[in-house]
Amino acid sequence: MGPLAGVRILDLTTVMMGPSATQGLAELGADVIKVEAPGGDPVRYIGPARHHGMGALFLNANGSKRSIVLDLKSDGGRAALLRLCEGADVLAYNIRPQAMGRLGLGYDDVRAVRPDILYAGMFGYGQEGPYAARPAYDDLIQGAALLPFLIARAGDGTPRYVPAAIADRVVGLAAVGAISAALYHRQKTGEGQRLDVPMFETMVGLTLADHLGGLTFDPPLGEGGYQRLLSPERRPYRTRDGFICALVYNDKQWKSFYEATGRADEFASDPRLVSIKTRTEHIDALYAEVAATFRERTTAEWMDLLERADIPFVPVHDFGSILEDPQVQAVNLLPVVDHPSEGRIRKIQPATRWSKTQAVPHRPAPRLGEHTRSLLAEAGFSDGEIDRLAAEGAIGLG
Template sequence: MTGPLTGVRVIDLTTVISGPLATMTLGDQGADVIKVEQPSGGDFSRHVATRRADMSASFLNNNRNKRSVTLDLKTDDGLNAVQTMAAQSDVFIQNFRPGVAERLGLGYNALSALNPKLIYVSIAGFGHTGPLAQNPVYDPLIQAISALTTVQAGSDEDRPRLVRTILPDKLTGIQTSQAITAALFSRERSGEGQHIQISMLDVIIAFLWSSDMNGHTFVGDEMEREEAQSYIDLIYEVEDGFVSIAVMQDKQWQGFTKAIIRPDLLEDPRFATPELREINRDARLEAIQDAVRGFAAADLIKLLDAENVPNAPVLSRTQMRQHPQVAANGIVVETLHPVAGMLRQARHPSNFSKTPAAIRRPAPTLGEHTQEVLAEFGLPVSGA
């Protein structure tokens, strides 16, 4: 069996994380992803830290199921090769700074004239127009301008904090892959390609709005100042580590007080209803912390599970990959890379019953497939 995107050809000119993660997702789902890189060094992520046999973990973890072609886009031969490939492909994706692709002759208008059915994707940082569109951008800057750092802080009065993973980059990759498949579906019905423009800033603000912008939803009744939300503090210290406990409903509050044998908390008028527990959240959090501090994590989890109280252990990265639920899901897999050796990675997260995703090929070495791919398109190798 083959993946759901088998037969789809993608020309990928993206680098670093957001674009490569998007195209790896398509590759995991069966697409033929051709990664076009500059001969002098290729994707920047090839050169970052955490490496083995001259292959970086970052590149390996965002570029499997792709073929690498090296082309010098500063030459006519290189540009002609990319244009020829785009004319015979389904998707073209780039994350150059706005305007660069157009100056190279690789913009949407130029390539769609060669291939009207092409799905053309432009990924930007701040946006494609506007005062910041031409500024250099990295993930922390998007976290800052999108208000994600103040959401992470908990309130407008606390020091802003970065989320300690490159969330804007990763979410942009996921959103981009979804947009591409939606455009491919639309093309199946209309026969027409289109231009998808997406920015990291757009993605994160939309992401926040579903849960973190309630105080700015009703026009004319906006919150002037954000206060801390209780969910950011639902990690509690116990005797030998930390446990997350999420008590929302009345039955869960009742189960919690029963599990730890604290009927006084159930009788406390400050915690009588979900609304009161939210109004008095600081007192509630302090009460829960005081109540569970003396428990061992495993003992507390067993008691909470018996009363169907939502909880989970707080794990390190090493503990996570060894957890029985992770093993049961089959999330972490091992594959042999011909250069970097045995790798441990997360599989594609979606399970398709009839068209399963798969790791079909390892992340390529720079230019590994140049001759093979150029021959497929009828191009001379001298075009590299």
């Protein structure tokens, strides 16, 4: 099931960016074959695990895939991959294109055996620029895409990374969209193509969409930066007994907030509150005043008040409370399921809802090389060929 049912993807990606993209495609119904080196994807060994090579990060980025172990540096492993390419719709990778070329697996090598294949690369930088051959990691791309600078400007002046692999995840989502669109194009035209999804350019575009500001214009009409997002007071509000997230944003919400807190006259007389333009110009001071008001009541009191005033709010969750959130439970976002080797695990479900082709995880994250023999057999390898490749070390049998 799923809208991509019938699509086969060879997944040469590792760590986080590529695997999160291919897991998204797998959950949309694609048959994703995870091609691993003899040692496996390094992320297999990160985080808590019940069994070696089945760590928590791996389980959460590689569901609904099959695993085959090929030594792509060997002639036999490379030949096996090219034979698998004959029946594949997409080859996805996230090492530098130069490294793919050294393996003899560049675009020209692959399309020689499957002319209409989609050759999708996720890597650091666009290949037309001077950074083309540079390595890239999430932290580096965050820095290059202004995120630590923005955090410093909105905070105490200390640059920091976002405490999530945000660049890997965002670029992974961009790759899902690009690959899906390329599949649609191929369906209409029969044409395969090479797709490059660069981290740097994707993340710079994402950040500057909010913060290009006056630099949008030539000559500039001011410096970059969206004032509201950069306000040091834009953060969860401290209450008498905890914290709460609330956003007083549009005209109606600001009016309702002042009325609900007994200050309707202030709202009517304060010129800063006239429009979104004037509020943005004075956002630091206004947010500071709102923050002071939130200290006057408990979190429960604020939840009741904000609900009645129709002002958006949510609790400040931690790792424990998010599991108990009634919305999370109602939509079954984090169910506990049975994994055939890892026992009971919590599995993050796809958030999208489809009326006819619902995307669902359709198999558990695989053990290293679990499907090597069966996948090679599907590609037409005989038992003797498989045994010979295993004896040579070109493949690994799980």
